[in-house]
Every structure is written in structure tokens, then in C-alpha cells.
Amino acid sequence: MGCSISCQTGGNDKYVNSVKRLSELVWLYEKTPLYWISPIWYLSGKGFEFDKHVRSTTEFTRRVIENQRTEISRKSSSTTTENPDQPKKRQAFLDFLINCQELSDEDIREEVDTFMFEGHDTTSSGITFAIWFLGQHPEYQRRVQDELDDIFGDDFQRHPDSEDLQRMKFLEQCIKETLRITPPVPLISRKLSEDVKIPHPTKPDVILPAGMCIILKIVSILKDSRFYERPWEFYPEHFDPERVTSREAFAYVPFSAGPRNCIGQKFAMLEEKTVLSWIFRYFSVTSLTKYPEDIPITELILKPVNGTKVILRNRRKL
Numbered sequence: 001m002g003c004s005i006s007c008q009t010g011g012n013d014k015y016v017n018s019v020k021r022l023s024e025l026v027w028l029y030e031k032t033p034l035y036w037i038s039p040i041w042y043l044s045g046k047g048f049e050f051d052k053h054v055r056s057t058t059e060f061t062r063r064v065i066e067n068q069r070t071e072i073s074r075k076s077s078s079t080t081t082e083n084p085d086q087p088k089k090r091q092a093f094l095d096f097l098i099n100c101q102e103l104s105d106e107d108i109r110e111e112v113d114t115f116m117f118e119g120h121d122t123t124s125s126g127i128t129f130a131i132w133f134l135g136q137h138p139e140y141q142r143r144v145q146d147e148l149d150d151i152f153g154d155d156f157q158r159h160p161d162s163e164d165l166q167r168m169k170f171l172e173q174c175i176k177e178t179l180r181i182t183p184p185v186p187l188i189s190r191k192l193s194e195d196v197k198i199p200h201p202t203k204p205d206v207i208l209p210a211g212m213c214i215i216l217k218i219v220s221i222l223k224d225s226r227f228y229e230r231p232w233e234f235y236p237e238h239f240d241p242e243r244v245t246s247r248e249a250f251a252y253v254p255f256s257a258g259p260r261n262c263i264g265q266k267f268a269m270l271e272e273k274t275v276l277s278w279i280f281r282y283f284s285v286t287s288l289t290k291y292p293e294d295i296p297i298t299e300l301i302l303k304p305v306n307g308t309k310v311i312l313r314n315r316r317k318l
């Protein structure tokens with residue numbers, strides 16, 4: 001977004017807590033049909049609490065947009081003539097939205113909120129589980145570290161550039177395998193725009209009528225033994241190039257599929273590779289709990305039920 005909210009260093013606690021609580025409340029609402037009856041939702045106090053947190057997050061986002069708008073006009077009024085020989089600086093996403101004449105402030109706020117919600121817990125869940133799985137599988141962790149050592153050699157300070165990220169092939173397989181076993185977005189819902197027929201081998205077909213809301217269990221699709229030879233194991237070989245090309249495309253949908261799939265999936269992969277490569281360049285990880293004894297729990301975003309307990313050992317002096 002081009003601005004920092006310092007959420008990991010204690011800044012903007014109110015916003016962070018509201019986002020966390022909203023995720024919990026949305027999940028509670030989704031799984032409790034009684035709460036769909038509005039008076040019960042409000043009489044339980046949850047409805048009012050939900051509205052309060054929505055207000056708090058939207059006010060925060062409005063302030064961020066306002067500050068950024070002021071910053072943009074300050075910069076444009078202080079800018080002298082542009083040098084045509086200099087390459088144009090890329091705009092941050094929020095600047096791009098603000099400069100879009102067609103969008104109202106509320107349109108921008110909605111986009112910003114969507115990106116803040118979709119783009120943070122998802123990648124942190126993916127990164128957390130990847131560390132946890134690699135900490136359970138020293139043989140795969142070694143391969144990741146060998147790959148990183150090949151790329152960075154003795155240079156421990158260099159930031160990964162886009163060419164480095166492209167070379168992290170095995171790390172990418174591990175990230176994809178993590179997203180398969182523990183998809184950060186385990187369920188998605190859709191309203192059917194037309195009747196859908198589900199064939200049944202022995203009984204009459206089941207017809208889901210248009211207008212019905214359905215929940216798609218991404219988490220189960222990704223464990224289908226027709227497509228994955230070791231569905232319940234962490235086995236990055238599932239993403240060996242020849243296996244990927246011979247697999248049905250819709251068998252791998254951690255980012256959903258179709259016209260409303262994840263707009264941030266390429267960014268998410270780059271972000272995960274960047275963070276994980278730093279971690280495994282410097283540390284060896286041992287996980288203290290194992291999958292599937294310590295199972296991830298389904299919420300709006302998948303989380304480890306008991307947190308992720310790992311030991312980090314320094315591989316080299318910083």
C-alpha cells in the first residue's frame with residue numbers, strides 16, 4: 001500500500017485486534033445457523049460487537065487513505081519538472097487507486113480493506129506452516145538450504161532479487177506442498193447462478209438449485225488420492241514438474257480458480273519465498289510438534305491448533 005502500519009511492533013493495536021476479532025466473529029457466524037437470525041445475533045451481543053469492529057477498521061482505513069492523499073498532493077506540489085530520461089517510479093497500489101479518477105473514496109476503502117484482509121493472514125499462515133513442515137523434515141530442509149547456498153554463496157547480506165527468487169525451485173515445491181496440506185483459505189462459498197447436477201453412482205443424481213449458497217471444501221479437494229499419491233504426507237515431490245503437467249488443473253486450488261480466483265497469488269508466492277529464504281539461509285529449524293498429531297484448525301484462515309513450536313539454530317554468524 002506504500003505506507004507502514006507497524007502492526008508487528010505494537011503499532012495500531014486497535015486495528016490489529018479488530019481484524020483478529022472480526023475473523024473470529026465471521027467464522028462463528030458462518031458455522032452457527034442460529035446466529036443467522038438477526039435478533040439472536042444482536043441479542044447475543046455478537047452483532048453489536050461485530051458492527052463496532054467494522055466501524056473501527058473502516059475508520060482506520062479511511063484515515064490511511066486520507067493521509068496518503070495529503071502526502072501525494074504535498075509531493076506533487078513540491079515536485080519540480082520531471083526528467084524524461086529517468087525511468088518512471090512504480091506507484092504503490094494505494095497511490096494507483098487514489099489517482100484513479102473513477103473511484104470514490106468508499107470504492108477505494110473497500111479495495112484497501114479487501115487487500116488488507118486477503119493479503120496478510122493468508123501469507124503468514126502459509127509461511128508459518130512451511131517453517132513447521134520443513135522443521136519436521138530435515139531431508140527436505142537440507143535440500144532447501146543447499147539450493148539457497150548455491151544461489152547466495154557466502155553473501156549473507158544480499159536481499160533476494162527477482163532472478164534469485166526464480167531460482168528457488170525446490171523451495172517453491174515446498175511452499176506449494178504446504179499450501180496443499182494446510183491451505184490458508186480452507187473453504188470458500190459461492191451462490192449458484194444455475195442448477196448444478198451432481199451425478200451419483202447408485203442413486204438418482206443430486207440437483208443443487210440456482211440461488212443456493214454452497215461451501216466448497218478446498219482443504220478436501222487438495223487431499224484427493226486420485227491426484228496425490230501421498231495425500232496426507234508432506235511430499236514436495238507432488239510438485240515435480242512432470243507430475244504437475246500430468247495432473248488435472250482443478251486438483252490444485254489453494255488460490256481458488258475461475259474468474260474470482262486470488263488476484264494476489266503471484267505476489268503471495270514471491271513474498272513467501274522472500275521471507276522463507278531469509279529464514280533458511282540463516283537458521284536450521286526443528287519442529288517440536290508434528291503433523292498430523294498437532295492438527296491445524298479450520299477457521300476463516302487455517303491456523304495451527306497449538307501454535308507452531310519450533311527451535312531455530314543459527315547456521316552462520318550474522
Ligand code: HEM
Binds near residue numbers: 114115179262267
Ligand atoms: C498464500 C496466500 C494466499 C492464499 C492461499 C489466498 C487464497 C485466496 C482464495 C482461495 C481466494 C478466493 C476467495 C473466494 O473465492 O471466496 C482469494 C481471493 C483474493 N485474494 Fe488471495 N490468497 C493469498 C494471498 C493473497 C495476497 C498476498 C493478496 C493481495 C496482495 C490477495 C488478494 C486477494 C483478493 C483481492 C481476492 C479477491 C479476488 C476477487 O474476489 O476477485 N491474496 N485468495
